[in-house]
Amino acid sequence: MKKYFSQPLETKLLDSHGKATRGYVGEGTFSAVEKDDPSSSFEHLAIGCHELHQNQPNTLPSLFHQSHPGLVERYITTCEYIVDLLLSRLSSALHIPSLLGSHHDHTQPSDSILALLSYRDHLNHQRHTDLGSLTILFSDEWGLQVVSPSTGNWEWVEPQSQLAVINVGDTLRFLTGKKLYSCIHRVVRDGRAGMERKQRYSIAYLLRPGNDTVFRDSNEREVMMKEFVEQKYETYSAPHEVQDRDGVLTGGMEQVLAAAGIVQPMV
Numbered sequence: 001m002k003k004y005f006s007q008p009l010e011t012k013l014l015d016s017h018g019k020a021t022r023g024y025v026g027e028g029t030f031s032a033v034e035k036d037d038p039s040s041s042f043e044h045l046a047i048g049c050h051e052l053h054q055n056q057p058n059t060l061p062s063l064f065h066q067s068h069p070g071l072v073e074r075y076i077t078t079c080e081y082i083v084d085l086l087l088s089r090l091s092s093a094l095h096i097p098s099l100l101g102s103h104h105d106h107t108q109p110s111d112s113i114l115a116l117l118s119y120r121d122h123l124n125h126q127r128h129t130d131l132g133s134l135t136i137l138f139s140d141e142w143g144l145q146v147v148s149p150s151t152g153n154w155e156w157v158e159p160q161s162q163l164a165v166i167n168v169g170d171t172l173r174f175l176t177g178k179k180l181y182s183c184i185h186r187v188v189r190d191g192r193a194g195m196e197r198k199q200r201y202s203i204a205y206l207l208r209p210g211n212d213t214v215f216r217d218s219n220e221r222e223v224m225m226k227e228f229v230e231q232k233y234e235t236y237s238a239p240h241e242v243q244d245r246d247g248v249l250t251g252g253m254e255q256v257l258a259a260a261g262i263v264q265p266m267v
């Protein structure tokens with residue numbers, strides 16, 4: 001990752017797909033935490049899992065093929081094994097038989113990605129919920145914070161190099177009839193994280209349901225996955241005023257917490 005992100009910007013831009021959902025996505029594309037410093041957000045590389053399985057060209061920059069042949073493919077396959085296991089356990093526990101096969105079939109087209117994220121200096125990541133079903137996240141560096149569901153305060157998530165953070169995202173919340181809750185999180189590079197190295201890296205496998213999946217969103221509106229992905233990515237990059245206008249950024253979770261009397265820190 002270090003080798004990839006330390007390349008000149010012109011080189012990384014060759015991996016851009018001209019959109020935020022795939023390929024190289026530069027600093028400042030997504031909204032940052034600070035309203036008055038809106039472009040101080042991370043850069044990342046989004047690798048489409050389905051495209052990689054199908055050996056579609058330009059899915060993975062050649063540097064990865066050359067230095068670690070097959071590694072990214074194996075990593076994604078391992079993540080798929082783990083999320084299948086988690087989904088099957090959740091299906092049994094919640095008595096929802098349909099979570100696994102029909103909505104999360106890795107052989108079908110979806111927006112599931114492996115995201116490699118790089119945070120230079122104080123660059124950060126605005127609060128959000130993940131749009132998909134499950135996220136497997138690794139990082140060795142401080143920076144990740146999650147809203148405590150009991151107090152509404154931001155809590156640090158201690159980085160542990162051998163352990164993943166697993167997030168529930170919006171679509172798993174919706175597909176379980178809102179029995180599960182997506183978690184509001186962000187990445188900041190001050191406070192506890194300010195003492196860390198100058199560069200923070202993280203790896204997020206983001207499982208998203210197949211493109212044809214239909215569900216009811218936080219406003220009980222019937223929506224198709226493709227449409228939801230577009231809506232959510234638009235919000236990820238929108239100015240704070242737009243993000244704060246509706247509940248899309250946090251999958252309706254801020255409203256859920258507010259209704260339960262949990263005060264939201266919001267910033």
Ligand SMILES: O=C(O)CCC(=O)C(=O)O
Pocket residue numbers: 115117125130137139144185186187201202204
């Ligand atoms: O960099 C991190 O630790 C968090 C990444 C994240 O929230 C995401 O990719 O959705």
Ligand SMILES: [Fe+2]
Pocket residue numbers: 128129130185
């Ligand atoms: Fe996230």
